[in-house]
Amino acid sequence: MKRRTPVYINILIVLGLLLVVFYMFAQSSDFFKTKYFWAAALVSIIVVFIQAAIGDLIENEKFKKLTDEEKKLYLAETKVPYFQYLWNSASKKQTAKEEEDILIDHGFDGIMELDNQLPKWWLGLFYFGVAYCILYIASYSFTDFAHPYVEYENEHKAQIAAIDEYNKSVPPVTIETAVFSEDNVAEGQQIFNTNCTACHMDAGKGGIGPNLTDNFWINQPEKTLFKNIFHVVYNGSPHNPTMQAWGKNGVLTGKDIEKVAAYVYHINQEQAPITPAQGGAAPQGTEAHWEK
Ligand code: HEC
Structure with a gap:
């Protein structure tokens, strides 16, 4: 037993x-x-x-x-x-x-098998x-248990929430704090392609909105180019409501405008202007003399 x-x-x-x-x-x-x-x-x-x-x-x-x-x-x-x-x-x-x-009645070559209990x-x-x-x-x-998709969704939501939380804790970007950064150009281009190309066309060469690559500007409320772009995008144009106030209207955040302004600065200062001969819109406004 x-x-x-x-x-x-x-x-x-x-x-x-x-x-x-x-x-x-x-x-x-x-x-x-x-x-x-x-x-x-x-x-x-x-x-x-x-x-x-x-x-x-x-x-x-x-x-x-x-x-x-x-x-x-x-x-x-x-x-x-x-x-x-x-x-x-x-x-x-x-x-x-x-x-x-417990011997089982078969074997091979003299080797026998036992029926042992597991x-x-x-x-x-x-x-x-x-x-x-x-x-x-x-x-x-x-159920939702152990689903890669559900787990991914949850983690994604948690990350988005964490980013929102972070953004709330950092002060918003304003015209006083906005600075040009080379790192913002790529993201700024994406924002530009989504929101601005309808009027300013590809690479800002101009269409309904003026050519942004040349040195002629209708609106020159600020002394430096970067602040000027930020100002116009944030407040819109006082002469032409077609260029809406993207910041005041709440369409873009200060951070987004800082990025898109970096892109506009980049195509204006770091690339050659797109002339009418190259398919760009004719210059509008007066020639600008930006302070550095
Ligand atoms: C619905 C058409 C439209 C869209 C979309 C648009 N713009 Fe404009 N934009 C204009 C027009 C028209 C003007 C010229 C305003 C004026 O005559 O004062 C202008 C002017 C400007 C100027 C000043 C140019 C100057 O010579 O004074 C900047 C900078 C500018 N836009 C940037 C942007 C950016 C960045 C975006 C995207 C976030 C954007 N625009 C989206 C139509 C548009």
């Missing part, structure tokens, strides 16, 4: 598995605070005790059927501490009689794995 695993070990194993499952699904250690975890732990412990009680009954029945010799042997065995018993049985060989009972811990792990698979596939199919 085989010795049974003590109840406290079964309880530890079950609690360990519960921890794994809850942690996997909650993705944080907060589950300790939920009543679900403690309810599941309580139910599991009760089930372990019920299983132990049934085991006791079966053991008693089996014990009655043993011979006196076997009874003595079994009782002596139960006196050995459990872990020592495990240690001993790891190196214990089956007796010839025991082997005869270890309980192995079977337990196997059934746990199967149950876990079912749980996992079901929650993957019918």
